[in-house]
Structures are given as structure tokens and as C-alpha cells.
Amino acid sequence: MLNFTLETERLHLRPFSQDDLADFHAYAKVPGVGERAGWPHHQTLEESQGVLEAFIHARDVFAVVLKETNQVIGSIGLHQETSTIELKRAKLGYVLAQPFWRQGLMSEAAKTFVDAVFERHLCDVLEVSHFIENKPSRRIIETLGFMHEHDGEYVSKALNQRFPARFYSLDRDTYLKRKQL
Numbered sequence: 001m002l003n004f005t006l007e008t009e010r011l012h013l014r015p016f017s018q019d020d021l022a023d024f025h026a027y028a029k030v031p032g033v034g035e036r037a038g039w040p041h042h043q044t045l046e047e048s049q050g051v052l053e054a055f056i057h058a059r060d061v062f063a064v065v066l067k068e069t070n071q072v073i074g075s076i077g078l079h080q081e082t083s084t085i086e087l088k089r090a091k092l093g094y095v096l097a098q099p100f101w102r103q104g105l106m107s108e109a110a111k112t113f114v115d116a117v118f119e120r121h122l123c124d125v126l127e128v129s130h131f132i133e134n135k136p137s138r139r140i141i142e143t144l145g146f147m148h149e150h151d152g153e154y155v156s157k158a159l160n161q162r163f164p165a166r167f168y169s170l171d172r173d174t175y176l177k178r179k180q181l
Ligand SMILES: CC(C)(COP(=O)(O)OP(=O)(O)OC[C@H]1O[C@@H](n2cnc3c(N)ncnc32)[C@H](O)[C@@H]1OP(=O)(O)O)[C@@H](O)C(=O)NCCC(=O)NCCS
Pocket: 032, 033, 034, 036, 037, 094, 095, 096, 097, 100, 101, 102, 103, 104, 105, 106, 107, 108, 129, 130, 131, 134, 135, 136, 137, 139, 140, 143
């Protein structure tokens, strides 16, 4: 479904390809990156290869590429949740390589990505959640205008752990109306 590309001031967002394996593994293997998003850091190149193949096959995750170096420094994507005839819902997820944190890069990527998702009508409702102590993710979500739905628990089967988390949603009509103001 993500069969296009996007550009921001410092980034390209584009589908992953097999050539991205080394860059992807370089950040996915770092302890404490994936764990903040609910998945364990990768132990082997083969593990990253398997996930990369799933991204390529599902076409639901973009590589976040730094224009300056052409390096893949993260990902942003949609995970289809439920779909009825009336309403398509998807979950937003993102991760950035640790050396690039705190430079406003994911804020830049996420704004352009969410704009495209709603303008291209890829879904009607976006959902997102963050672990309670994940302040940068919380700020990104708030700045995008997501509505706080509830606080609860995020169950990560991959980590075999439960995390206190905050859950949000954003509907297409509200987002596009706000943009026109
Ligand atoms: C979450 C993540 C993508 C943020 O990316 P980033 O590019 O560093 O974020 P930004 O620089 O765009 O900052 C976003 C906001 O968080 C704030 N922020 C960044 N790091 C922060 C920190 N350590 N503590 C408090 N606030 C922080 C920024 O000031 C900014 O807020 P503002 O818009 O009010 O100025 C990155 O930390 C990451 O990949 N973490 C691991 C995976 C993860 O948590 N994914 C999300 C799961 S829900």
C-alpha cells in the first residue's frame, strides 16, 4: 500500500529494499531502541533479514533515509488493524537510529507521513500508543494532534512483558479539517 515516496527537508521516505539490510541491522541490533517500541533488539543479521523481507512483502513500512548521506536511519509505517466496509483503521509505528535522536527528525518524518496517509486516504482512523515514560514519542503524537483515548497496558508478546502505555487515535476528517483552518 505504501508504493510511493515522500520528501521532507532532510529526509526521503521510501519503501525498503534488500539493499537496506546493513543499515537496518545497524540500528535494529542496538539494545534499547526497539525495546522502546515493544520489540527486542535483533541478535543476528538473519533476524533483521526476516523482518526486512516482511516489510518489503507487506509494503506497509517506509525506510527513513537521511538525504545528506543516503543512509537508512529508521522506519515509519502503518500496521493494518481492523477494517470494516465503513472504516479502515491502522496503527502508526516509528523508530529512529539512536545517534540521530533529538534532532527533530522523526517529528519531520511523522508529519509528512501522516499528511500523506490521510490525503491519499490510506485509512480513516490512525491509532498510536507509547509507553508512559517515552517522552519524545508522546511529544510527536501530541504535536500531530492525536486524541488521548485511554491509559492502559501494552502487552508485548515479543518481549514477554507488559508496559503501562497511553493510547490515542486521530480520524481523517478531523485532521484534514484542522489543516484547512
Ligand atoms: C521516539 C523517537 C522516534 C523520537 O525521534 P526523535 O527524532 O529523536 O524525536 P524529535 O527530535 O523529533 O523530538 C520529538 C519531541 O520530543 C522531544 N524530545 C526528544 N527527546 C527527548 C527526551 N529524551 N526527553 C524529553 N523530550 C524529548 C523533542 O524536544 C520534541 O518535542 P517538541 O516537539 O515539543 O520540541 C526516537 O526516540 C526513537 O526511535 N526511540 C526508540 C523507538 C521508539 O520509541 N519508537 C516509538 C514507539 S511509540
